Amino acid sequence: MTTLDITTARSVPARLRPRKANRPKLGHTAVGLLMLAVMLFPVYWMVNASLQPSGNTLTADFLPLNPSFEGYEKAIAQQGPNLLTSLVISLGTVVFSLAVAAPAAYMLAQFRFRWINAALLAILISQMIPGIVIANALYAAYNDLGLLNSIPGLILADSTHAIPFVILIMRAFMMRIPPSIVEAARVDGAGLVRAFVSIVLPISRNSLITAGLFAFLFSWSDFLFALTLTTTEDVRPVTLGIYQYLGTQVSNWSAVMATAVLSSLPAIVLLVLAQKYIAAGATGGAVK
Amino acid sequence: MAERDRRRRGFRREHLVQALFLAPAALFLLLFFGYPVVKNVVMSLQEYTTRTFFTGEAPWVGLANYATAVGSSLFAPAMLNTALFTLGSIAGQFVIGLALANFFKRRFPLSGFLRSMLLLPWLLPLIVSSATWRSMLDQDSGILNAFLRNLGVIQEPVPWLTSPSVALLAVVLVNIWVGIPFNVTLLYGGLQEIPEELYEAGAVDGATGWKAFWHITWPNLRPVASVVLVLGVVYTLKVLDIILGLTNGGPANATQTLAVRSYQESFVNFQFGVGAAFSNILILISLVFAVVYLRMNRRAVDE
Numbered sequence: 013m014t015t016l017d018i019t020t021a022r023s024v025p026a027r028l029r030p031r032k033a034n035r036p037k038l039g040h041t042a043v044g045l046l047m048l049a050v051m052l053f054p055v056y057w058m059v060n061a062s063l064q065p066s067g068n069t070l071t072a073d074f075l076p077l078n079p080s081f082e083g084y085e086k087a088i089a090q091q092g093p094n095l096l097t098s099l100v101i102s103l104g105t106v107v108f109s110l111a112v113a114a115p116a117a118y119m120l121a122q123f124r125f126r127w128i129n130a131a132l133l134a135i136l137i138s139q140m141i142p143g144i145v146i147a148n149a150l151y152a153a154y155n156d157l158g159l160l161n162s163i164p165g166l167i168l169a170d171s172t173h174a175i176p177f178v179i180l181i182m183r184a185f186m187m188r189i190p191p192s193i194v195e196a197a198r199v200d201g202a203g204l205v206r207a208f209v210s211i212v213l214p215i216s217r218n219s220l221i222t223a224g225l226f227a228f229l230f231s232w233s234d235f236l237f238a239l240t241l242t243t244t245e246d247v248r249p250v251t252l253g254i255y256q257y258l259g260t261q262v263s264n265w266s267a268v269m270a271t272a273v274l275s276s277l278p279a280i281v282l283l284v285l286a287q288k289y290i291a292a293g294a295t296g297g298a299v300k
Numbered sequence: 301m302a303e304r305d306r307r308r309r310g311f312r313r314e315h316l317v318q319a320l321f322l323a324p325a326a327l328f329l330l331l332f333f334g335y336p337v338v339k340n341v342v343m344s345l346q347e348y349t350t351r352t353f354f355t356g357e358a359p360w361v362g363l364a365n366y367a368t369a370v371g372s373s374l375f376a377p378a379m380l381n382t383a384l385f386t387l388g389s390i391a392g393q394f395v396i397g398l399a400l401a402n403f404f405k406r407r408f409p410l411s412g413f414l415r416s417m418l419l420l421p422w423l424l425p426l427i428v429s430s431a432t433w434r435s436m437l438d439q440d441s442g443i444l445n446a447f448l449r450n451l452g453v454i455q456e457p458v459p460w461l462t463s464p465s466v467a468l469l470a471v472v473l474v475n476i477w478v479g480i481p482f483n484v485t486l487l488y489g490g491l492q493e494i495p496e497e498l499y500e501a502g503a504v505d506g507a508t509g510w511k512a513f514w515h516i517t518w519p520n521l522r523p524v525a526s527v528v529l530v531l532g533v534v535y536t537l538k539v540l541d542i543i544l545g546l547t548n549g550g551p552a553n554a555t556q557t558l559a560v561r562s563y564q565e566s567f568v569n570f571q572f573g574v575g576a577a578f579s580n581i582l583i584l585i586s587l588v589f590a591v592v593y594l595r596m597n598r599r600a601v602d603e
Binding site: 037038040041043044045047048051052054055057058061111112113115116118119120123131133134135136137138140141142143144145146147148149150151152153155168169171172175176179203204205208229232233235236239240251254255257258259262265268269272275276279280282283287 | 314317318320321322324325326328329332333335336337339340343348352353400403404406407408409410411414416417418419420421423424425426427428429430431432433434435436441443477480534537538540541544545548559562563566567572575576579580582583586590594597
């Protein structure tokens with residue numbers, strides 16, 4: 013399923029729709045709002061708790077009527093460097109994943125080889141391998157290579173979340189590029205690489221952005237590789253910072269929740285910026 | 301002759317360039333998926349501990365690590381917890397996800413917007429969700445106990461995460477919450493592909509409401525539903541962030557699963573060989589479901 017299906021489904025001719033659908037159904041909107049409120053209550057509570065004065069956890073108010081930014085001050089003071097580390101690692105993962113996955117996606121979308129189905133199968137299966145298996149082996153290998161506690165090490169490990177996903181989702185977009193466009197450029201003497209860079213990539217800009225946002229989010233959310241492949245404080249992503257907050261007796265929920273809110277910002281940005289591509293993203297990685 | 305030679309050489313060059321497009325990705329997949337899987341099998345047959353990193357020696361021990369894993373007193377509980385965690389999570393996610401997908405199938409003001417907002421729990425870092433729920437489930441200061449007490453459902457605060465008898469349930473509830481958006485999204489997509497005409501024809505024959513669901517929606521949704529279920533199982537089997545963030549496998553090992561065992565053997569006890577044995581058992585179980593999934597997916601694609 014792709015976004016295309018959603019849009020076609022939406023534009024069903026009016027005569028095929030049940031007649032009732034033309035009247036606004038405000039009752040449904042009310043029930044929908046209620047469901048959303050229940051589902052998103054934890055998110056609200058995270059924001060609410062982040063604005064409570066610290067040390068006041070026993071009587072957290074339902075509304076932050078007297079918002080305190082103490083939690084955020086602590087969060088930025090204690091987790092600021094970790095947020096920055098996460099940002100650097102995530103941006104690195106985006107660049108690396110797109111550079112590796114985009115050409116592969118193009119090739120799998122536009123060329124016919126007998127083994128393409130086998131390659132797609134391998135990519136699908138790779139998404140099912142538990143992260144702990146990868147961490148187990150990488151720890152030993154990284155130890156030998158000196159990649160433990162390093163940003164490049166985490167970028168490479170985090171790319172295991174992103175690369176199979178980016179290949180599958182970009183391939184779905186690139187399958188829709190008419191081969192004639194590239195062929196025309198080839199007739200004019202452009203090589204395959206040049207045609208890819210100057211024609212395919214610009215056409216696929218939207219899918220590059222979507223895939224890049226997801227790659228960012230995957231890497232930003234990574235916890236397991238941060239937990240297993242870093243052992244000192246040199247390189248510490250913010251997910252690990254939150255975990256360490258949780259490990260010590262939690263006495264200051266407002267700082268923990270403020271860090272949680274700050275760590276949620278990329279997800280919220282993604283939801284706003286790429287709303288219509290997210291459904292395609294959710295399914296793109298799952299169904300070929 | 302020369303012309304044909306040149307063309308053939310051009311053809312070969314073309315193929316080479318095409319292969320180069322795939323080479324980086326192929327190399328990456330080989331190094332970061334192929335190697336770890338093979339390395340895990342090798343490690344599981346070795347005595348691989350912290351000492352190995354100093355001496356470089358990892359003596360072969362045959363199946364001893366598997367014997368240790370299966371023979372440990374935590375193996376049976378971990379298997380049971382893995383099964384309960386997976387079944388409970390999947391059942392909850394699927395039923396609630398299907399209900400929500402069905403609800404949002406209708407067209408009403410803001411339906412599209414509300415449906416996309418519903419995705420937020422899926423996009424949040426799992427450790428953020430764990431932290432938030434941990435504060436909400438706190439025995440004394442958590443909002444859930446305050447809420448339930450105000451409703452009169454409970455008299456005494458429930459130690460959600462600190463009592464061995466309810467901790468697994470609490471972890472399952474949180475994982476259901478995390479998994480609902482994924483289920484809604486895929487099932488909603490499946491529902492969109494059922495032709496409206498079927499419902500119109502059904503309505504003429506008197507099939508509305510539940511009848512329409514059983515006779516039209518469910519049979520048509522089955523291929524998508526099976527894929528959602530199998531993928532859900534494969535993803536749930538390997539869940540670590542939620543459990544480590546909420547309970548760390550405790551209290552009293554009540555939330556130990558195969559994935560948690562594997563992590564703790566390798567990175568807490570530094571028994572990498574035993575950890576690898578646990579994770580290989582996990583892979584084997586996943587593999588069974590993955591094969592089922594691929595067979596289904598192939599059919600779904602072929603049709």
